[in-house]
Amino acid sequence: MNICVVGSGYVGLVTGACLADFGVHVTGVDKDASKVEALNRGEIPIYEPGLATLVRKNMEADRLSFTTDLGPALEAADAIFIAVGTPSLPDGSADLSFVRQVAESIGDHLNGYKVVITKSTVPIGTGQMVEETIRQRAGGEQEFAVVSNPEFLREGSAIEDFMRPDRVVIGSRDERAVEMMLDIYSPLRIADVPFVVTNVESAELIKYASNGFLATKISFINEVATLCEKLGADVEVVARGMGLDNRIGPKFLNSGPGFGGSCFPKDTRAVAQIAHDCDERFRIIDAVLEANEAVKERMVTKVEAALGGSADGKTLAVLGLSFKPDTDDIRESPAIEIAQGLAARGARLRCFDPEAMEEAKEELPENGDRVSYHGDAYAAADGADAVLILTEWNQFRKLELENLAKRLTQPLIIDLRNIYDPSRVAAAGFRYVSVGRGEAAPGKDEPVRSRVLVGDGPL
Numbered sequence: 326m327n328i329c330v331v332g333s334g335y336v337g338l339v340t341g342a343c344l345a346d347f348g349v350h351v352t353g354v355d356k357d358a359s360k361v362e363a364l365n366r367g368e369i370p371i372y373e374p375g376l377a378t379l380v381r382k383n384m385e386a387d388r389l390s391f392t393t394d395l396g397p398a399l400e401a402a403d404a405i406f407i408a409v410g411t412p413s414l415p416d417g418s419a420d421l422s423f424v425r426q427v428a429e430s431i432g433d434h435l436n437g438y439k440v441v442i443t444k445s446t447v448p449i450g451t452g453q454m455v456e457e458t459i460r461q462r463a464g465g466e467q468e469f470a471v472v473s474n475p476e477f478l479r480e481g482s483a484i485e486d487f488m489r490p491d492r493v494v495i496g497s498r499d500e501r502a503v504e505m506m507l508d509i510y511s512p513l514r515i516a517d518v519p520f521v522v523t524n525v526e527s528a529e530l531i532k533y534a535s536n537g538f539l540a541t542k543i544s545f546i547n548e549v550a551t552l553c554e555k556l557g558a559d560v561e562v563v564a565r566g567m568g569l570d571n572r573i574g575p576k577f578l579n580s581g582p583g584f585g586g587s588c589f590p591k592d593t594r595a596v597a598q599i600a601h602d603c604d605e606r607f608r609i610i611d612a613v614l615e616a617n618e619a620v621k622e623r624m625v626t627k628v629e630a631a632l633g634g635s636a637d638g639k640t641l642a643v644l645g646l647s648f649k650p651d652t653d654d655i656r657e658s659p660a661i662e663i664a665q666g667l668a669a670r671g672a673r674l675r676c677f678d679p680e681a682m683e684e685a686k687e688e689l690p691e692n693g694d695r696v697s698y699h700g701d702a703y704a705a706a707d708g709a710d711a712v713l714i715l716t717e718w719n720q721f722r723k724l725e726l727e728n729l730a731k732r733l734t735q736p737l738i739i740d741l742r743n744i745y746d747p748s749r750v751a752a753a754g755f756r757y758v759s760v761g762r763g764e765a766a767p768g769k770d771e772p773v774r775s776r777v778l779v780g781d782g783p784l
């Protein structure tokens with residue numbers, strides 16, 4: 326079987342490498358010639374754990390190659406995955422011009438039965454558009470089928486998510502296409518992964534509804550965190566207490582500075598727009614979008630309050646700039662927005678991120694001692710008035726607190742990702758400000774330490 330994956334961005338690259346690893350032949354196509362050249366040398370343009378190794382392994386086994394030449398790759402393919410970008414338009418809807426261009430090329434090169442799969446997150450009805458576009462261009466002589474096969478990869482664990490997904494969704498109205506998809510994914514079927522086979526519209530909506538729901542969970546717990554701070558409750562314990570109810574589940578209840586990245590913000594806006602296009606309102610999603618904007622502003626105010634009411638003239642060691650750990654992606658990163666907000670209020674920022682500093686410099690340019698970048702967390706802390714944790718990279722979970730204390734002008738950690746145990750940080754002599762939890766400081770003990778117990782021991 327020959328597979329063509331159009332678009333060698335995040336989704337396309339992971340999909341292509343993983344499908345090649347299933348044993349089929351994959352040609353990745355991208356119009357960016359320098360990217361294709363680099364890929365053919367085994368150089369991967371993005372940071373994603375395990376991806377470089379998987380790409381190189383499958384290139385060496387002659388199952389994976391890259392080209393800019395779309396036509397021959399389409400003609401040779403039995404199945405074509407469309408994994409091109411669908412950026413947001415100013416009104417929040419997805420820009421489908423790249424998808425349309427690929428559909429036109431497929432129509433131009435249709436030389437036998439092919440299955441055309443939309444992998445990018447696309448608005449409901451895109452499958453229909455792809456089908457009509459191909460049919461118009463191909464002139465109706467050749468057979469083909471369109472499939473929606475949304476991806477559920479998370480940056481930072483994309484390979485694992487592809488190889489061990491919670492489910493695979495296949496939407497089509499052509500049984501032959503469904504059979505081909507089940508064949509392509511046979512290694513996952515052997516591993517007992519559930520497959521949801523349905524129509525194209527349902528498949529497309531499963532993706533949006535899933536991301537909308539996950540974003541809702543995050544905004545929900547962020548709003549709970551605000552209440553916790555007002556009421557003297559602890560959001561970490563509240564989230565655990567909620568999550569132990571199997572109907573709620575413990576995942577995606579980490580409160581913080583709001584969700585970012587290339588998916589949740591874009592997809593929640595798209596869900597709102599999809600509802601609007603149907604003359605409806607998705608009220609919950611509207612509220613989620615509003616809450617996610619508000620939480621970032623609230624974080625800036627919170628940092629100012631921790632610094633005594635104003636950030637003006639204060640120096641912060643900013644740790645973490647990517648939208649989440651294990652990625653160099655800063656798209657819609659709350660960390661960047663909060664850092665920009667603090668810089669606008671007069672704070673001096675000494676930044677460090679393990680992978681995303683070059684990308685961050687585009688949005689938060691170096692500017693003398695107002696915005697500077699440093700080689701590690703300790704260098705960033707030199708002479709700063711506080712450490713501000715914005716992204717929960719593992720290396721920030723184990724900072725040497727004594728070393729930090731020596732470098733700071735005062736022992737203050739503002740942790741917007743709740744990665745520390747407040748009592749531990751306070752015991753090391755720090756004032757510790759986090760999200761949805763009371764402030765901790767040396768000598769300020771809680772009368773009862775919150776914990777979850779099962780039988781005689783902790784859970």
Ligand code: UGA
Nearest residue numbers: 476477478479480543577578579581584585586588648649
């Ligand atoms: C998300 C989904 O998790 C994937 O299933 C989906 O395939 C992907 O979008 C997509 O549509 O392509 P991703 O954006 O890579 O994946 O990252 P997540 O790990 O989901 O995190 C998204 C944002 O939510 C981050 O800013 C993260 O910090 C935030 N988040 C996540 C929280 O604030 N709290 C949580 O409990 C979980």
